[in-house]
Amino acid sequence: MCQFLTSKYVSSLDIPMSYYARILAEINRRVTAIVFPWGKFVFSCLSMVVITAPDEFQSILNMMLGGLDGVWxxxxxxxxxxxxxxxxxxxxxxxxxxxxxxxxxxxxxKSKLCTRSTDYLGYRIGTTGIQPLHYKVEAIASPRTRRELRRFICMVNYYRDSWPRRAAILSPLTVAMLPSVPFRWSDDHEATFTRMKIAIMQTVELAFPGYSKPFHVQTDASDYQLGAYPVNKLELPTNKLVLQEYRTLLLRHEIHIHTDNLNLTYGT
Known part of the structure; x- marks a missing residue:
């Protein structure tokens, strides 16, 4: 993230048929065997049928691009x-x-060279901040099964920092996803689903932090979102959780925590 702050030019490259560039040793090809009625065949290069293929290809990229500052x-x-x-x-x-x-x-x-912004891993990265790609979620139809609902919630949670009160909005759908609850898609679920998609369609940019200035942390809590905590103790775990969640961002910087719990201001 520190490098994003000072970057004015960005390029993104897409590698087609990426796994196939890795030639397998003869001894390793047998684990990729596929049996057909007319014979048995093996891959001569890395294939997605190998469960460790992503790790193998990522290690190749890390070795190939190692030592190049500014390349991810x-x-x-x-x-x-x-x-x-x-x-x-x-x-x-x-x-x-x-x-x-x-x-x-x-x-x-699918590649862009020398631009001011580009799409990368579900976000649009620019010189001032990052924005979620709305079309990734907008195209999803109303879930008909528990599996489709889980896919939608996972995609929304991937953008968890982009919209306020996300957990509160999603709570009816989260309950409907539980294995112990029979899956029945109701009008209330449809309304929640639509409400979440409307929130996603709003243009939200997460600005890059200014490390030369102090950080101000706003915290709040509720019985519903933090669980069975007593009311007079809600703010303390909230402050603790937010500091743990953003520790890599806040570490070694001046921090001001804003809370509506006066008792915490006297803590040591």
Missing amino acids: AYLDDVLILSDIFKEHLSLLRSVFERFKEFGLTIHPR
Whole structure:
């Protein structure tokens, strides 16, 4: 995140057929065997049928792009950040040379070069902050099964920092997802589902923090969202949880906590 703050140019690369660039040793090919009526076949390269394929390919990317500051890779998505245009071009050249060395290619239609913003891992990353990609959730139809509901909730939770009161809005759907509750999609569930999608459609940008300034933390709590805590003790666990959740962001910086519990101001 610190690097995002000073970056003016961003490029994103998509690697097509990424796993197939990894040639398997002869001794390892037998674990990929697939039996057909007309014979048995094995993969000569890395395949998605191998459960460790993502870890293997990620380790290859880490080794391939190691030592390049400003280059981030998650499986087949590569992000390149820099502040100066000439440095960005030089960084792109280094990345392309390593791609060529390892036999990887890029998808031209899914890649963007030298832009001010780009889509990466479900977010639109710009020079001032990040925004969730609304279309990822907007296209989801009303769940008809518990599995479809779980998929929707997981996708919303991926963007958990983007909308206030997300947990409170989702609570009826969270209860409906429990295995102990018979799955029956009601009008109340549909209203909650629609309400959440409307919240998602709103344009929300999470701004990058200014590390040169002190941080102000706003906290609150309720019986419903924190569980069975006594009312007079709610604010303390809330403050503790928020400091734990954002410890990597707040560590070694001046912090001001705003709370409506006066008793906590006298704590030591």
